Amino acid sequence: MSTMTERATVALLDSPPLTLFTGLLGEPAASEALSRLDRELAWQRPTLRLYGREHPIPRHQVWMGSPEARYRYSGRDFLPEGWHPDVAALRDAVVERLAAAGIPSRFNSVLLNRYADGEERMGWHSDDEPELGDDPLxxxxxxxxxxxxxxxWKAREAEAFNAWLPHDSLLLMGPGVQRRLQHALLPRRLPGLRISLTFRWVGPATGGTCPSSP
Structure with missing residues (x-):
């Protein structure tokens, strides 16, 4: 695990805006949050139907948020779990850090993904479900x-690139990122548990596909 705790802001792209913030919570708070979320959440491993067969996703996840942040997936309606105190604290820390950078934000939901090791993964996608709006933050x-x-890049206008995400970091994908790029967490021979929390705002008219997250 990276031990980076220094607060820094790195612009990975200017247009569309892609920004990495490090030292979100600081230590030991970040490691304590990781341990509690790993132990206390009801991690699930739902299945996807591909070509008529059910396949479990290659990670575990939890959908969490306000009661209105529901979605429809594989013919079923999913209601979010209520906010865990540590997740709510992380949400508030994100809003505060972004406000300090002059970026207003609000989030009513989060998809948490648990990757036991580097072999667990997330395929290529954009977080562009209709209920997230045209250019979501x-x-x-x-x-x-x-x-x-x-x-x-969807239009192949430039080379693909990696954004390394250290422990206790925040990656802000600003307006236009989902429209112009795709992202994936590809398998690598890297040890160690990783939990990602992808905060977003789900609009009142939901019923789209399953949200994705890195």
Whole structure:
């Protein structure tokens, strides 16, 4: 696990805006949050139907948020679990850090993904479900083992690139990122537990596909 705790802001892209903030909670708070979330959440491993067969996703997840932040997936309606105190504290820390950078934000939901090691993964996607709006603001917090999030341009206008996400960091994917890029957490031979929390605002008219997260 990376032990980076220094608060820093790194602009990975200017247009569309992609920004990495480090030292979100500081230590030992970040490591304590990682341990509690790992122990206390009811981690699930739902299945996806592909070509008529059910396949478990290659990670565990929890959908959490306010009661209105529901979604429809694989013919079923999913209601969010209520806010865990540590997740609510992380949400508030994200809003505060972004406000300090002059970026207003609000979040009523979060998708948490638990990756036991580097072999667990997330495929190529954009967080562009209709209920998120046209150009959503997505805030992804990383706790635990450092891994790279791979980005590629939909129009192939530039080379693909990695955004390394250290422990206790926040990756802000600003307006236009989901429209112009895809991202994936590809398998790597890297040890260690990682939990990601992808905060977003789900609009009142939901019923789209399953949200994704890095």
């Amino acid at each position: 997505i805030a992804a917090v990383s706790l635990g083992a450092e891994r790279p999030l791979r980005f590629r």
